[in-house]
Amino acid sequence: MTCEAIDKIAPYLDAANIDLKFFNDESYRNICNGRLQPVLESIRRMKDRGIWIEVTTLIIPDKNDSEEELGRIAGFLSETGKDIPWHISRFHPDYKLREPPQTPVETLLRAAEIGKKAGLKYVYLGNVSKPGDTVCPACGTVLVRRFVRAEFSEDFSENGKCGFCGIGIEGVWK
Secondary structure, eight states, X not given: OOHHHHHHHGGGOOXXXXXXXXXXXXXXXXXXXXXXXXXXXXXXXXXXXXXXXXXXXXXOTTXXXXXXXXXXXXXXXXXXXXXXXXXXXXXXXXXXXXXXXXXXXXXXXXXXXXXXXXXXXXXXXXXXXXXXXXXXXXXXOEEEEESSSEEEOTTXXXXXXXXXXXXXXXXXXX
């Protein structure tokens, strides 16, 4: 989105999910026919305008799964806001991109570790059968169980706080 569009919609937009496909402008140009910088600017701008953002990266083998690229994505997100949830999704060959094979689960787990080491509080795996629970970053209490659908635990209050230790959990909870 342009900065002007974000500024115009910001008073009416509570949350958005943004795809950050690569951290390499050449890949954006060649594969998506787009550019990296406007995506990064949109993430920063929405965060600055108080819009709750979550970022999704589809991990494609041999395209964006290197330690360096995953580290650059995680570093950018952490610098922008350690509370930004990063959804790391598994690639499945389909439609116009039938090569390479699906992303190994080990690659997703490695990406999750990279995100956590960068300081991100909320890292979730997508397109896999592993649950992506939301846990309190202070005490580790499971607050939202996710598998097929989200179920809020008794240890999570409606005002966005851990019912066990009382720490505030970032997000839109109304």
